[in-house]
Amino acid sequence: MSPEEDFGSCLANAEGWMRMIQERLQASDNVQGPKSALEDRLKETEVILTEEPEGRLQVDKVLVKAEILLQDSSDDEKHEILKTLKRIKTMWEDTQINMVHCHSRIEWVLLHWSEYLKAREDYFFWLMNIKQKLGSDLESQLDLKEKKLQLSHHTILLSNILNQAALLERLIQESGSLFAKTEDESFNEAVQQKLKADHEELEMIAKKKVLNLEAMVQVHQIYTDNREKFQNWLHSMKEKYNNCKARKASKDHIEGSLRELRELSGALSNKEGELDNLQAQAKAIIHNTSPKGAEHIIRDLEDLRADWDTLRLRCEQDQRSLELGLHSVLESQSRAEQLEREVADLQHRLHSLDVQPSDENESEAELRNCLIARSSILAEEPRVEEFHLKLKELCSFPQNEERLSAKVLSVIQEYKRVKGQIGKRCSQLGVSLRCSFQEVLRVFQQWRSSTRNLLHLSLDTKDGALVRTHLHNIKDHLVRSNQLEVQLDRFKRLEEMLRSIYGEEQAAAFESELKEAVQQRTFLTDGLLQRRRELQVNCQDPTDHKLLLKKFEEWLKNEDRKLANILAAEGPRSSKGTKNRKQGLKVLESRVPHGQKMFEKLIGAEFISMNEEEKKLEDLRYRWLVYKTKLKEAGELSKTSGGIYHYLSRACCAALPLQLLLLLLLLLAFLLPLIEEQDSCSVVNNFARSFYLTLRYQGPPPT
Numbered sequence: 001m002s003p004e005e006d007f008g009s010c011l012a013n014a015e016g017w018m019r020m021i022q023e024r025l026q027a028s029d030n031v032q033g034p035k036s037a038l039e040d041r042l043k044e045t046e047v048i049l050t051e052e053p054e055g056r057l058q059v060d061k062v063l064v065k066a067e068i069l070l071q072d073s074s075d076d077e078k079h080e081i082l083k084t085l086k087r088i089k090t091m092w093e094d095t096q097i098n099m100v101h102c103h104s105r106i107e108w109v110l111l112h113w114s115e116y117l118k119a120r121e122d123y124f125f126w127l128m129n130i131k132q133k134l135g136s137d138l139e140s141q142l143d144l145k146e147k148k149l150q151l152s153h154h155t156i157l158l159s160n161i162l163n164q165a166a167l168l169e170r171l172i173q174e175s176g177s178l179f180a181k182t183e184d185e186s187f188n189e190a191v192q193q194k195l196k197a198d199h200e201e202l203e204m205i206a207k208k209k210v211l212n213l214e215a216m217v218q219v220h221q222i223y224t225d226n227r228e229k230f231q232n233w234l235h236s237m238k239e240k241y242n243n244c245k246a247r248k249a250s251k252d253h254i255e256g257s258l259r260e261l262r263e264l265s266g267a268l269s270n271k272e273g274e275l276d277n278l279q280a281q282a283k284a285i286i287h288n289t290s291p292k293g294a295e296h297i298i299r300d301l302e303d304l305r306a307d308w309d310t311l312r313l314r315c316e317q318d319q320r321s322l323e324l325g326l327h328s329v330l331e332s333q334s335r336a337e338q339l340e341r342e343v344a345d346l347q348h349r350l351h352s353l354d355v356q357p358s359d360e361n362e363s364e365a366e367l368r369n370c371l372i373a374r375s376s377i378l379a380e381e382p383r384v385e386e387f388h389l390k391l392k393e394l395c396s397f398p399q400n401e402e403r404l405s406a407k408v409l410s411v412i413q414e415y416k417r418v419k420g421q422i423g424k425r426c427s428q429l430g431v432s433l434r435c436s437f438q439e440v441l442r443v444f445q446q447w448r449s450s451t452r453n454l455l456h457l458s459l460d461t462k463d464g465a466l467v468r469t470h471l472h473n474i475k476d477h478l479v480r481s482n483q484l485e486v487q488l489d490r491f492k493r494l495e496e497m498l499r500s501i502y503g504e505e506q507a508a509a510f511e512s513e514l515k516e517a518v519q520q521r522t523f524l525t526d527g528l529l530q531r532r533r534e535l536q537v538n539c540q541d542p543t544d545h546k547l548l549l550k551k552f553e554e555w556l557k558n559e560d561r562k563l564a565n566i567l568a569a570e571g572p573r574s575s576k577g578t579k580n581r582k583q584g585l586k587v588l589e590s591r592v593p594h595g596q597k598m599f600e601k602l603i604g605a606e607f608i609s610m611n612e613e614e615k616k617l618e619d620l621r622y623r624w625l626v627y628k629t630k631l632k633e634a635g636e637l638s639k640t641s642g643g644i645y646h647y648l649s650r651a652c653c654a655a656l657p658l659q660l661l662l663l664l665l666l667l668l669a670f671l672l673p674l675i676e677e678q679d680s681c682s683v684v685n686n687f688a689r690s691f692y693l694t695l696r697y698q699g700p701p702p703t
Contacts, residue, residue: 003065003068003069003072004069006065006068007062007065007066007068007069007081010058010061010062010065011062011065011084011088013058013061014055014058014059014061014062014088014092015088015091017054017055017058018055018058018091018092018095021048021051021055021095021099022095022098024044024048025045025048025098025099025102027044028041028044028045028048028102028106029098029102029105031105031106031109031181031182032181032182032183033182033183033184034182034184035110035113035184038106038109038110038113038182039110041106042103042106042107042110045099045102045103045106045107046103048099048102048103049099049100049103052096052099055092055095055096056092059088059089059092062085062088063085066081066084066085069081070082109178109181109182112174112177112178113178113182115174116171116174116175116178119167119170119171119174120171120195123164123167123168123171123195126164127198127199127202130157130160130161130202130206131202133157134157134202134205134206134209138150138209138212138213140288140289140290140293141289141290141293142289142290142292142293142296143220143289143293143296144217144220144221144224147213147216147217147220147288148217150213151210151213151214151216151217154206154209154210154213155210157206158203158206158207158210161199161202161203161206162203164199165199165203168195168196168199171195172192172195172196175187175191175192175195176189176192216285216288219281219284219285219288220285220288220289222281223278223281223282223284223285226274226277226278226281227278227300227301227304230271230274230275230278230304231304233271234271234304234307234308234311237264237267237268237311238311240260240264241261241264241311241314241315241318243260244256244257244260244261244264244318245257245318254322257318257322258319258322258323261315261318261319261322262319264311264315265312265315265316265319268308268311268312268315269312271308272308275301275304275305275308278301278304279301282297282298282301285297286298339390339404339408340404340407342387343387343404343407343408343411346380346383346384346387346411346415347410347411347414349376349380350377350380350411350414350415350418353373353376353377353418353422366429367429367433367494367497367498368497370422370425370426370429371426371497371500371501373422374422374423374426377415377418377419377422378419380415384411384412384415387408387411387412388412390408391405391408391409426501427501429501430498430501430502433491433494433498434502434506434510437491437510437513437514440484440487440488440491440517441513441517443484444484444488444517444520444521447477447480447481447484448520448521448524450477451477451481451524451527451528452524454470454473454474454477454528454531455524455527455528455531457470459535467535470535471532471535474528474531474532474535475532477528478525478528478529478532481521481524481525481528484521485521488514488517488518488521491514492514492518495510495511495514498510548598548601548602549602549616549617549620551598552595552598552599552602552620553616553620555595555598556595556620556623556624556627559588559591559595559627560623560627562584562588563585563588563627563630563631563634566581566584566585566588566634567630567634569581578638581638582638585631585634585635585638586635588631589631589635592628592631595624599620599621599624602617602620
């Protein structure tokens with residue numbers, strides 16, 4: 001057999017096999033009908049899938065034969081062979097896809113069917129369980145707690161039914177979906193409506209029972225709340241009655257007890273209507289309660305009425321008894337009250353005068369308060385003596401004898417304690433203030449000695465460092481002088497009060513020492529101020545000049561860097577770039593006045609000798625002029641919209657002559673000292689004044 005015949009035979013076999021498979025798939029590709037029919041079709045598609053290797057073998061034979069045939073074929077023949085191979089491959093791929101899709105479609109529908117049946121079975125099991133629980137009638141309960149538990153149980157059942165509505169809805173949807181695919185009558189609309197009707201009937205039964213139970217619980221709850229409210233009120237009335245009985249036999253207590261007993265009797269009589277209402281409410285709930293529970297309700301109401309009636313009778317009896325005993329207390333109570341008021345008044349007065357000792361530094365206010373308290377406590381002494389006499393009269397008082405005696409003795413003891421405490425505190429203040437004054441005098445004497453040494457010190461005013469050290473020492477002594485002035489002024493304010501604490505001799509010594517210290521501090525302080533003014537005229541600290549120099553140099557360096565960044569940027573290619581460049585230059589120009597003020601302050605500062613700071617100042621002057629020139633040229637160039645490179649060339653051309661001129665002037669400044677040794681410093685000064693500098697120099701000419 002020739003290669004062409006061999007290839008054609010294999011091709012015909014492969015195509016025939018695939019057509020046969022397609023016909024079998026077409027016969028099985030259907031999901032309608034009962035579940036058993038779908039299961040038979042699924043088995044057929046599984047058999048077809050097992051035959052897939054045979055089809056692959058048929059196609060592989062065609063590919064092998066085609067490879068042999070292509071080796072000896074012309075170009076036209078090769079084209080036809082390749083075209084045939086493409087067709088057979090496409091046909092094989094379609095066959096494979098149909099085999100898988102047909103099997104999967106039937107398998108998915110059967111799986112969907114099985115899941116639906118399982119879910120419906122679970123739903124039917126739940127439905128029968130709920131029907132069984134709701135089928136029995138409601139039972140009468142013992143009390144409110146059991147009724148609430150019964151309501152909670154049925155509420156949970158209703159909630160369960162409502163929650164299952166979503167599952168039922170999904171079952172109905174799945175049933176409709178399966179009916180649309182299979183057209184099986186077990187999924188028709190009548191079956192779906194039957195499921196829904198059964199669920200709605202169950203929900204209606206559950207709601208009705210919950211409503212009935214809620215009504216019963218509400219009625220019982222109202223009764224229970226009212227009974228508990230009445231019982232609590234009755235309990236509070238009993239407590240008030242017991243408080244009335246526990247009071248002592250004084251006039252105020254008897255009158256208060258009578259008033260409260262009358263109020264209790266009236267309140268108890270007004271509550272009889274509430275007891276009648278409770279009995280009416282109890283009758284309404286007894287027929288929904290178990291016999292044992294009803295018996296408990298009736299007995300509880302009877303006990304409640306008995307307690308109410310007993311308390312009402314006791315209040316009436318005690319009220320009559322107290323009215324008889326009130327008259328016997330009035331006469332003795334009046335005298336006891338008067339004495340008690342006097343004792344309380346003195347007690348309050350002593351409390352306001354009490355002074356407690358303290359270990360802290362004493363203030364002027366404490367000293368003043370202590371002296372006032374001493375005067376006040378001495379004024380109360382006649383009153384205390386009067387209480388001693390009244391103690392003998394207490395034995396004739398029929399009421400409150402012990403209590404009043406204890407109060408009078410207590411206030412007399414308190415008076416003695418406060419009087420002794422104030423005297424002790426005044427003595428402590430005197431000793432403490434004397435020690436404080438001695439400490440101030442000690443500090444003053446040290447300051448006086450060091451100040452005299454400082455004023456008598458001979459000083460070479462040409463030595464700048466030594467002068468500055470001396471000025472710093474003077475500053476420290478002036479600060480200490482101010483501190484001493486504050487301390488001495490404090491004791492001058494206390495002078496009058498301390499005279500009443502010290503004896504005459506001690507007070508005179510204190511005044512003499514204080515006056516002498518004040519005079520000497522004033523004299524020495526004036527000397528320090530005069531010496532400081534003299535030294536400040538002959539000395540100028542170069543530190544300020546160095547700080548100004550450094551501050552202006554850093555500021556100028558920062559501004560020059562910002563200008564360089566603006567000039568180094570590419571030429572603007574848009575209106576936005578031009579606007580940004582103009583805005584940056586405008587900001588720099590706005591800060592030029594601030595820089596000029598800094599520079600003028602710098603050149604106006606004085607310093608002692610020609611040194612590196614002067615050279616740096618001249619360098620800064622040159623850099624400042626160059627910066628202002630560049631900034632001005634850049635601003636003009638920006639206004640005329642010229643190129644940045646053209647601006648740089650103009651700036652360099654304009655700055656070069658100025659640079660050469662400044663270098664020449666700087667060279668002359670260094671050559672001038674060589675002109676004449678005798679007049680060199682004055683010449684330098686004249687030249688430097690053109691730069692707003694003032695040079696002070698002593699010694700040989702600078703080199």
